[in-house]
Amino acid sequence: MVENFRTFREPTEIVFTSDGVADEMPVFHGANGAGKSNALAAIDLFFRVASYCLRAVASAGAGGMSPDAACKLPWGFRDEHFGLWMNHRSWPPGVRDPQRVEVHFDDARLGALRVTLTPSGNDVLLRLEKMTAAPASRWEAPRALKNAGGVVLKDGTGNRLQDDEVSPLLNAIEAPLGPGSKPFFLLDARRRDFRAIGEGEPLLATTAERLLALATSFEPEETERWRAFVDVIHRFKTLSDREISVLRAPVASGEVPDLRFEVRGKQILRLSELSSGEQQVVALVAGVLTSRAGLVAIEEPELSLHPDNQELVRDMLREQVQRGVVDQIFLESHVQVFDGPEVLRFSRSPEGETLVTRQPSRSHREVRARARQSSADEEQWVTPDGYTRLPSEMRHKLGLQSGGYLWFLRSRPEGRWEAWTEAELDDLLGLGDTPPKDA
Secondary structure, X not given: OEEOEOOEOOOEOOOOEEOOEEOOOOEEEEOOOOOHHHHHHHHHHHHHHHHHHHHHHHHHHHHOOOHHHHOEEEOXXXXXXXXXXXXXXXXXXXXXXXXXXXXXXXXOOOOEEEEEEEEEOOEEEEEEEEEOOOOOOOOOOOHHHOOOOEEEEEOOOOEEOOHHHHHHHHHHXXXXXXXOOEEEEEEEOOOOOOOOOOOOXXXXXXXXXXXXXXXXXXXXXXXXXXXXHHHHHOOOHHHOOOEEEEEEEEEOOEEEEEEEXXXXXXXXXXXXXXXXXXXXXXXXXXXXXXXXXXXXXXXXXXXXXXHHHHHHHHHHHHHHHHOOOOOEEEEEOOOHHHOOOEXXXXXXXXXXXXXXXXXXOOOHHHHXXXXXXXXXXXXXXXXXXXXXXXXXXXXXXXXOOXXXXXXXXEOOOOOOEEEEXXXXXXXXXXXXXXXXXXX
């Protein structure tokens, strides 16, 4: 549940379960600017505020400081460790009402938790509430807590958590998969979590360092993650015959970890020398397997990937959830390939607020099977930008074996869309050597 966060003005429920069971891979669909990224940002904010509050209150209790004072931050406050930045930009325009994000967990240690950010003059009050009983109104807080910070156990009276309850809750929030893990990891595939091609090495140094640590570790679990990384990469056709290793390579500024892909005795390629699609595959697989996060979110994983590789990525991601590598993976996507039984559709109201509806999705595999039964033997996908592949037989009949322009016109009187080559269009419009056709 999200309220007063960016494009979420009214309380908005976002459901990640089907029949009471958590979705393995919730998929967000919607136009650009509909609020998909804002939903992921709200989840990220929840964990950052919850972690900050728990640590601040634990430290305040040990030092004798008031827990309320520990969770009061000035506007403009930045904390690099928690990634917190107190600024007005995360509120809807003109709104200064409390900002709330409430999350219901399957983990009994966590239950239902709510974070609230309340503007108060030159400060922002942070509050974390552990819900033990559903209030009459989901967003109604006890009157005594409306202007309070800190950590509370909300049972209708606003009792604070006991000292011996703070530490277990902090562990469950910050390290859901055990020591060294983290609650939430966001991989922006549009930027690939690394620099653009041609601007240094493709992978961020942190991701490359994590891969190097896995490859050289003496811990069985870490070694298995490296093997899983190699096995998954080998499932992609153009990388299947290459031995994969990671080592420190010399650069002008010193030595940095780098991946290399070798056809033994014939060729060795660095990661920066792979195609953009291959780099995308490596980045996605590396990001998920090295994240050590309970929840992983990926924005636009389909970028630069052929439809066949999109399917491989989808299957790979689902396997990581089923193996317990991560608890849940959120995908913000513009293609149907990644859809599960249901998808979350984001839209904007006339007032500019984000609306979220959960709808059944037509199974990608089911559609393909039914199409092939009707003699549609080659699946095609048209991207939101209008790019598509044509079946080879169609290209041959149109004389486009080497590519070319294809125009689409609506015929009359049927109103059916028809494809025209450039030469046919010249004839139609009288631009060629033959008289124009009757349109």
